[in-house]
Amino acid sequence: MQTMAMAFFFFFFFFWVASSLTDFTVITSDSSSPLVDAPQQGFSSHARTDDEEQRAVYEIMRATGNSWASSVQDVCRGRWHGIECMPDRNDVFHVVSLSFGALSLDTAFPVCDQLTSTLTPALVKLTHLRTLFFYQCSSLNPTLIPSFLSELAPSLKTLVLRENGHVGPIPADLSKLSNLKVLDLHGNKLSSFVPPSLASLSKLRMVDLSGNKLTGDVPRFGSAELRVVDLNGNDFHGQIPPEIGACRGLIKLDLSKNKLVGVIPSSVSELDQLILLDLSNNQLSGPFPGWLSSLKSLKTLVLSGNDMSSGTINGEAFNGMGRLTTLVLSDMGLHGPIPSSIGLLSSLRVLHLDGNSLRGPIPESFRCLSDLSELKVNDNQLTGPLPFSRKVMWRMGIKLRAANNKGLCYMAETAAEAAPPYLAGVPVCGHATAAAMVAAVPMASPGPVAAADKAPRLRRGG
Template identity: 60%
Template sequence: MTTTHPSLLSILALVVLTAIMPCQAEFMVVLPDSSGLVDRPQNGFSNLARTDPAEQRAVYETMAATGNAWATAIPDVCRGRWHGIECMPDRNDVYHVVSLSFGALSDDTAFPTCDPAHATLSPALLHLPYLRSLFFYRCFSGDHPQQIPAFLGGLSPSLRSLILRENGHVGPIPTELGNLTSLGVLDLHGNKLSSSIPQSLQRLTRLQLLDLSYNQLTGPIPDLTNPTLNVLDLSHNFLHGQIPATFGQCDSLIKMDLSRNRLIGSIPDSLSNLKSLILLDLSHNSLSGPLPSSLGKLISLRALLLNGNYMSSATIPEDGFAGLKELFTLVLSNMGLQGPIPESIGELPSLRVLHLDGNKFNGSIPQSFQRLEKLSELRLNDNRLSGPIPFSKEMLWRIGRKLRVYNNPGLCYDASNGRSEGIDSMSGISYCETETKRVVVGAASASISGHQTKHLSSRTDRGPPSRPSSYAPTHGSGILRLLVPITGFLLSVLPLL
């Protein structure tokens, strides 16, 4: 079995979790290819086994360049290895370096740290022909920011994982990185990289993870057709242009995050081919409508975030999300959406978080929302909704303060679902009354009907209301109850004066 450092295995587990839930960071490690090397524990070899001398010198130089000159005091870097170097022997009992890692990843991961004032990437790395993984985390973020050196494109053809994360790197992504055609992971997250994404990355057809998020990249997104790509994160940049339709050919994608860029155009229908997709985040761009009904074909989707794309006058297709039975997060805030909220959203049995706030939805809250038994957060505020809020008191208590319905002037609460006193989310929402009152005007009569707002008694019959014995105002609506009989009285006696 291939040996991998325990901390790296925990990192691999982390990427699976972050692919399911929206987040800002993840790591992924590709296990080394043991071709030509003996795949067994390092400490099980003859005392005659030694590190390759040329690789030993390369490690000394690489360590010194990062401010870790102490390594030169170790006679054999593979036999006296530290947390951050991994080696494998060949059949001649010669050790070869397969992984180097730097940076304080966590309190219990003591990779060698870097001297922030003097650390550099050394060309000596080119003399490690068996290198599979190279990891630098927060190593070059001092007062003198560095570019990613082009010589990295000449690293071992066996390199599987290149992670240069939060190092303060500036300038462009070197075109030469496209020469690393065995790469499974390219992670440049959290630097200050500028310019465009090089087209040469299209040659990295074995990529499983591409993370260029939290940089300052500009220009269009290159066409990618990687059949092995699981995670694509280009979020928090300045990328513009349209979403490439070729992304629909990356049919192994689990996570796609293109949020907080400047993308335009419509959402490609080709994305419906991504049957394994769990997270799709296109939020905070300038995408235009209409919302494609093809999104309903993403049967594995758990989280869909489109908020912040102002699609003026767009509507939600009635069955647009009907196929998303696994969906538990749907965020469509501040999109300029209008029309009624489809009843079909209430048929998503796994839904836990639903944000529809900041739109122009009209009509009533769908009755089907009562069936969202797992719902724990609902935002409907700042719309044009009207009519009764259909939720039971139990549902209101369950969601609590994570229910937001304010700034919908036409909404009211049906007291037949249980009194709402003490429920913070109902603050400012009045009780509904849908009864017909009759006002006598001389010998004629007229009906006044429709929604009125007042606190209801426990009476449940729908017949004409009996004359109240008191006109004490309740939450402001009692004033209206006083005016109706007084106005009727005046209108009936005026002709007699």
């Protein structure tokens, strides 16, 4: 699951970089801005950087261990990768984007000195700043997120302080950033509760507070503008707020690895644009939600590690979910049969049903899962043959886990090799039938007289 989680992270992070470049590096038109948003054809002879902003950039660069920038005569004209500028109508250039950290080999933003880097108050001198991006800059110099960042409210749209070593609470003053669209505080050591006012940022499209030590209730987000809410890996408790159903534009909702309780609110069924829903490893309870079929856009559903032993899997829960590629329902205390409707999910590639109390055969409809590449049904009470073709069995290989089901078996002709190691503990179907018949014969121990009476008699010759 760790590999899967990393895949989810990279998919959605780079999805946002690709689809929301305006929030990260490319500056687009803003009708309320005093800056000239038209494409620039180089610099005129009298173009220059605003003097106060130039001094501020020098100080910001020094505070991150990049003193070399002080030798750049004009930071906008001689700009490096990681700084973007735009002119006003007097041909004075202003800094609109600052980025730091080696996000990837292809993204060569200035690298910070992790032992000494800080966020300096000089940042507020950049009164036209729209994007502020710090990645792994002060990881070895833990600091609070400074409240003075709220003074960037008129212009700031993207605030990324990712894996930056920040500690303490999220400042309530960040809720003054009324134009903020992206808030990414992933992978710090932030603690305490999230200021309730943060949920009132009406223009917010992406919020990632994952991988911290935040506690208290889940913020009551309710904006239709939101596309991504990621709060995984914290200590949030209480119930999932029903207001989340008002975030009709959500494509990703990840509340996994917290301490959430209660049932999954039915308002989640209103999120008809949702692509990923991960509520795993909480303390959520049943019954198993029957409204999942309303999430027609869903591709990844992960509910594992929640005790829903109060019921079975609703047979109609997955009707019409033809886009679903990943379904993870491990360790949920589920019982009863596996619904045949799962076998009709033609796009399914990853299916985890392990660690439950599921009974009966794997439905014949599973033969239709021609794209399946990973299956875990181990540690259940399943019976009968694995209903997959030789090609699907070969593709799954070691990603097929079916052990610890006393009645489950595989057809010898479907295995890619004799006694494949990935089917250890799963017998060939003929052998399984014979073993079951032997196990069904009463084995009462006869008394000595009865044993003698039933002993075979030898006929003597002559």
